[in-house]
Amino acid sequence: MGEKKKIVAFCCENSSYKAAEAVTESSALDLVDIVRLPCSGKMEIGMVLKCLEKDHPGVLILSCPVDNCKYIKGNLRAKKRVEMAKKALRNAGLDENRVHMDFISSIDTYKFADLVKEMNDRLENTHPVNR
Amino acid sequence: MITAVQKPYEEISEMVKGFKNLLILGCGSCVTVCMTGGEKEVEILASTLRLANKKNGVSMDIVEDTIERQCDREFFDDVKEKIDRADAVLSMACGVGVQFCSEVFEGKRILPALNTKFYGATEQQGTWSERCAGCGDCVLDKFGGVCPIARCSKSLLNGPCGGSQDGKCEVDTENIDCGWQLIYDRLKSLDLLSRLEENEPIKDWSTGRDGGPGKIVREDMVL
Numbered sequence: 001m002g003e004k005k006k007i008v009a010f011c012c013e014n015s016s017y018k019a020a021e022a023v024t025e026s027s028a029l030d031l032v033d034i035v036r037l038p039c040s041g042k043m044e045i046g047m048v049l050k051c052l053e054k055d056h057p058g059v060l061i062l063s064c065p066v067d068n069c070k071y072i073k074g075n076l077r078a079k080k081r082v083e084m085a086k087k088a089l090r091n092a093g094l095d096e097n098r099v100h101m102d103f104i105s106s107i108d109t110y111k112f113a114d115l116v117k118e119m120n121d122r123l124e125n126t127h128p129v130n131r
Numbered sequence: 132m133i134t135a136v137q138k139p140y141e142e143i144s145e146m147v148k149g150f151k152n153l154l155i156l157g158c159g160s161c162v163t164v165c166m167t168g169g170e171k172e173v174e175i176l177a178s179t180l181r182l183a184n185k186k187n188g189v190s191m192d193i194v195e196d197t198i199e200r201q202c203d204r205e206f207f208d209d210v211k212e213k214i215d216r217a218d219a220v221l222s223m224a225c226g227v228g229v230q231f232c233s234e235v236f237e238g239k240r241i242l243p244a245l246n247t248k249f250y251g252a253t254e255q256q257g258t259w260s261e262r263c264a265g266c267g268d269c270v271l272d273k274f275g276g277v278c279p280i281a282r283c284s285k286s287l288l289n290g291p292c293g294g295s296q297d298g299k300c301e302v303d304t305e306n307i308d309c310g311w312q313l314i315y316d317r318l319k320s321l322d323l324l325s326r327l328e329e330n331e332p333i334k335d336w337s338t339g340r341d342g343g344p345g346k347i348v349r350e351d352m353v354l
Contacts, residue, residue, distance in 0.1 A: 046171060049178035053185075088175060091140040092183035 006033045007119055008051045009060040012040040014070045016062030018106035028113035031120045032060075040064065041074025048085040048099055057123045059085075060115060061101040068105070075103065098123065132161035132252075133225045134259045135168060135245040143176070144183065146242050147221055150191060153180075154217035155244070156210065156232070157197030158224035165259050168223030168245050170197040176223070176244065201228025207235050214239060250281075267338030267345070273326060275317035282310030288331040 009032050011017040017036050023029055033056070037043060040063035048059045061082055063075035079101060086096035100119055104111045137143075147153055155177050163169030177195045184191050194213055198206040201224035207214070214220055214232075219240040222229040226247040233241040249261040264281040270288075271278055280286045284302040291311035294301025298312040318324050336342070 044171065046174035046178060049175060049182065053178050053181055084175075088179045089182070091144075092179050093186050094182055 005054070005056045007031055007058045007060060007116060007123075008033050008035060008056050009062060009116065010035045010037055010040065010043045010047070011062050012037055012064055012075070014039070015064040015068075015106050016040075016104050016108075016112060019062075019104055019108045019112040022107075022109040023113050025113055028116045032116045039069065039071045039074035040078040041069070041071060041076075043078050043081060045081050045085045045088065048082075049088060052089070052094070052098060058098045058100065058119050060119060061099070062112070062115070063101065063103050065103045065105055132164055132250070133227065133247060134165045134249055134251045134261075135162050135225050135247045137167050137172070137176075137223075138244055138246055140179065143221070143244055144180070147180065147191075147219065150218040150240075152192045152194070152216060152218045153221055154194045154196065154210075154213050154219075155180075155221045156201070156214075156223065157195075158199075158201045158222075158228050159197055160200040160202075162223060162225060162228075162245065163197075164253065165251075166257075168225075173197055173223055176221075197223075200224070201232050204231075204235055207232070265339055266334075266336070267342070268335065270331070273329070273331070274314045275321050275323060275326075277310065277314045277317050279310055279314060282308075282313055284310070287311065288334060290327070 009016070009020070011020055011034055013036050017034070020034050040061055043061055048061070051059050061078055063078050064070065066075065069075040082099060082101040085099050089096045089098060102115055104115070155173050157163070157170050157173035158168050159170070166172065173195050177193050180191070181193055194217065196210050196213055198210055200206055201222060214236050217239070219242055220232060220236070221242045221244050222232050223244045224232070225245060226243065229241055229243045233239070250263040250265060251259045251261045254260055261281055263278060264286070266280045270280075279288050284300050284307060285292055291309055295309040295311060296304070298309055299305070300307040300309045315324075315327070318326055
């Protein structure tokens with residue numbers, strides 16, 4: 001049996017990545033693999049689906065707050081792509097809540113930890129793809 | 132470019148049922164530009180099918196690739212081995228590419244992932260609209276660069292019908308501009324309104340689709 005797969009969090013380096021860096025409680029950090037993006041608008045639908053194909057239980061996309069994107073509309077582009085990723089999951093017969101997007105700022109350290117733990121708790125009972 | 136949209140997932144899923152080795156083959160030209168059949172879309176469709184198959188306990192090996200375009204024989208060379216290994220190829224090209232792939236690889240099952248729509252242009256990212264009907268006898272010089280065949284719902288050649296209102300077409304008053312309003316506005320901006328006083332004679336439709344499947348042979352270019 002391989003190592004247990006973690007939730008993958010795609011984090012914008014201007015906001016959520018900074019929040020994640022400031023998290024100290026290991027109970028949240030142990031649950032997540034963090035991927036740093038120059039902007040959440042860089043995330044691609046294929047990246048999200050690939051994570052789930054590789055048996056990661058869930059994917060978080062954490063953007064800058066609305067109207068606060070350094071690149072103006074990156075977070076809005078990401079939002080549309082997340083909707084398409086959810087649609088792909090529905091097509092595949094999977095729970096679309098395995099992908100979740102939220103908007104947090106660089107000081108929302110507790111919110112980052114809470115989002116990770118909430119997703120973990122929500123997905124605990126979801127059968128992983130490889131069962 | 133040729134525009135297309137992806138078939139509903141349910142239709143694609145049903146089409147590929149039963150195959151053990153599937154190649155999803157994208158096209159790097161028109162369908163990449165209209166964001167429906169390029170490398171990214173191949174990746175997304177392949178992942179979706181794999182996730183569905185895992186959930187349903189279906190054994191299917193799905194391979195992905197994308198070539199420059201599927202309407203020229205030479206580009207298939209790079210994927211010949213992958214095609215040979217596959218039981219079926221799910222082509223994400225337009226109808227031309229699907230058929231040509233089928234001709235080049237006789238005996239191989241080639242399936243269409245897209246519904247081909249029209250010859251069109253990119254109005255803005257995410258929006259494409261029809262511009263040409265491929266009638267085979269271009270009259271754009273007479274109408275200020277706006278085609279009455281493609282842009283008028285009825286392909287009228289001598290002015291609008293009675294259904295033209297506020298610049299919109301009666302076929303769809305919300306979404307379709309009256310082609311003849313567009314022609315009028317364009318000719319006016321070019322100071323060529325007098326052109327509209329000339330009568331356009333009955334069109335010979337045989338130069339286009341109505342003359343049957345077309346073929347062009349350039350003797351000077353044939354090797």
